[in-house]
Amino acid sequence: MIAGPLIRFIRSQFVNSCLAIVVIGSGFCLAQEPTDNGPFADAVAAAQKRVVKIYGATIGRSPGYATGIIVSPDGQIITASGVHLSEGNVRVTMPDGSLQQAEVVRRSPSLQTALLKVSVPTPDFFAIPEQPAASKGDWVLAVSNAFKVAEGAEPLSVNIGVLSLRVRLDARRGYNDFPYEDDVYLIDAITSNPGAAGGAVVNAQGELVGLVGKVIEGKTTGTRLNYAVPADLLQRFIRGDEPMTAVAETTPRGGKGELGIRLFALGGRKSPAYIDRVLPGSPAAEAGLKTDDLVVSINGEVVRDSGDFRRLTDTLPAGVEITLEVKRKNDLLSVRIKTAAVKTP
């Protein structure tokens, strides 16, 4: 009878065929190109692992939150400087979702950036490229927490534009000149929004182009600027070499006394009188006043906001001694300062 061997033959071929189908099927699956996610997916994925959300104090009109970029494997983070960093309680949500306490290490008044440190290792960090990572017209992606849209461990918001121009910045923030005196990248992605400052601007390969800047108004156009601090300038800040700003700035009125104090310019005259920077070599510097000190009174008169400060100091002549009280963290300090003469150019 043929049946027996025939059945055995068919059965063995059946098993072979099944195996063949399984193998060929998995071969196709293995060889399949990974699903195309568009031209920017890899760059964004890499950037999201290197950008953090920063939360601090809400003061005046400043939003109290920002973004930051990880720049070293030992937890160093660069962000935009601002009053939200001033109360000493800075929390950072890391890319893995964990919440860390951060210490403010140092600031650059000229770049308006701050260096923070968290005490966990950060193996994914932005290296500063040797050459600029983008030129005019190149795609740039901004990764930031504008408007605090990303909650908890959610990935940050990404938007795209092209690099428009590298140019020297001439800008103001509120009523005051913006102290940044160097080149910026102007981009046409919309980054001028609360909370975006400190975000990463990367190219289509995920390399760092710059740090999203603060909300400022350009003097040449009278409009808000979408700008980034170029990565090569961040390199200088990380290393700690900073050009020293000139001492007392001049004002149009002669014979005026100068303390050397510049306040944070937040939302106009009603913002609290936090010191943004103390001019090197000035009477305030010599008296030991620091960034983040809150001016509380001058000669016993209460200073409620920057309007009061201006009112009490604008008419001071050179050479008079005043008593200034400042709040630093939880301490109240009293200093006596003698106003210097304003330097003429």
Next chain:
Amino acid sequence: MFSQRIVALLVALVASVALAQEKPKPEQLQIAQGTLLAPKAFRAASKRVLPSLVTIEGIGGLASGISAAGIQAPGEGPTSGVIISPDGYIVTSTFNFIRKPPIITVTLASGERKVATLVGRDETRKICLLKIEGVSNLPVPTWAERQQLRVGQWTVALGIGFGGNEPALTAGIISATSRIGGKAVQTDANLSPANYGGPLLDLEGRVIGICVPLNPQSRDEGSGVDWYDSGIGFAVPIGGNEKIIEALKAGKTLQPAFLGVQSEPRGTPASGAHVVQVVPKSPAETAGIKSGDQLQAIDGHEILDVTHLQSIIARYNAGDKATISIVRGEEKLDVAAEFGVPPVQAKPPMPGKR
């Protein structure tokens, strides 16, 4: 037997992997590569028009900080312009002269700086014509064909207004090909005072139009400026529009057309534009239009409703003539009208963006 089977399976595996690799690349990958190459095209387009791009500066005029025309204080930087004739006619935006500077200078791509005279203005398009003397053979850009523009195509805008040695470049697409009564193309390339007076280009480097601040709801001098960073920007095509260029060269000031009727829709459902009141001494009165007339068409274009009437009138300039078809009771008649200048109104204070 068993090892034979293993070998056969391995061969099948390798063959299927190889076969799968032969599949053509998905379209998506090609589009992705094209996107990454776009910046090269942006730079090439920009390079083509650079020789015709000029820097304009106004010296003197209203002091900075004074909010002219109720808008935010204009910036202090230079502005952009485009050469349109080899003998020195230059187009720019009227926005750049809101402060009425007595002296206007033009710096060419060669670095040469010349004093310019303001020849003519088109208030409906927010552009004006300057002339510099003592030049010849200046490079003139190529103009894009208006009919060939397509929504979604790439555009590049260049602007001098941030300062520096080179213009800033922004990129976007054409959002609409006909806005503001047909006078403008809409783009989402970021446009701001840095761009006004400068060119909007296609990827071949041809000029689609001149970037200007516009707002369909308002004709005020600075309206539309506060739409920077909004994704809405406008450029007015002028290439091939000889009628306007000749009028500007002749020193004219082109103003929006004004007819002088107050109208309302009537009937069920309410439609059309029926005259309620004719403004005294207006072009409508001169043409013989009376209260109660239904305005049916202007130069053959049927008027559907009051808003449509306004948009048809917006296509004309003051001084243009048109035939208006009217229905008066049982009668149908045509009247000849000459549009006039809108009456001067006290400008209400406008909230500026600070």
